Amino acid sequence: MKNNKQIVKALTSGDKIIFEKVYRHYYQWLCSFGSQYVSLDEAEEIVQDTMLWLWENRTSLNPNLSLKSFLFTIVKNKALNQIHHSHIKRRAYDAIALEHKEEFENPKFYMENELFVLYKKALTKLDPKLREAYELTRKKNLTHKQIAEMLNVSHQTVNYRIGQALKILRVELKDYLPLLAFLFC
CATH class of the missing domain: 1.10.1740.10 (RNA polymerase sigma factor, region 2, helix turn helix motif)
Known part of the structure; x- marks a missing residue:
């Protein structure tokens, strides 16, 4: 060099x-x-x-x-x-x-938001058994094993129900998925 x-x-x-x-x-x-x-x-x-x-x-x-x-x-x-x-x-x-400080600091903002309303509406379209498994894992943070024991079904049944719920929600909310991922994850 x-x-x-x-x-x-x-x-x-x-x-x-x-x-x-x-x-x-x-x-x-x-x-x-x-x-x-x-x-x-x-x-x-x-x-x-x-x-x-x-x-x-x-x-x-x-x-x-x-x-x-x-x-x-x-x-x-x-x-x-x-x-x-x-x-x-x-x-x-x-x-x-x-x-947007007030909106970020106020959790009610997202609950009143149109996007949240669309998400809730999509949840109501789920079969009750699918919605129950989905909500137990998302809202109560239960494991699939815990849900299976609680519902008295197999682990595979819980996997199937949550998988089906996610498929349906993806279809229902396809136009809003990036925004939902940002807001709810």
Whole structure:
């Protein structure tokens, strides 16, 4: 890694062996450097993106550039961009949370919500035995074994009833599943 010009020329010509050597040589240093700005996991991802960018743009590299400085600058800029994007996301999340604070803090909001009404309506469409097994597992957090003992049926019967209830609910609420998963899980 001592002759910078030769390394850059080799990269420019598509020398995969030199690229692999550059990758191995700089990877740990760049990760360590990047982790001064972001988490180590994020830094590793940034370094991998940087190396991918280097390979994809190798033909446009200036042979006079300092590869080391170039790579460290890219990692630093990507890390700073990530920090900036994280701050923007956090501010947006905080603004939404503040705007809907009362709704998030008031559990009655969800019970009065139209989505909850649709969910309750879908539950009423279940066969009573299916609904009973489903509600025991969801509302009372009972295991399938406990439900089987309580209802005096086999474990497989409980599995079947809950499975059937879930199938029916998925069909009834197919348009709302992502929202339901977020609200009730």
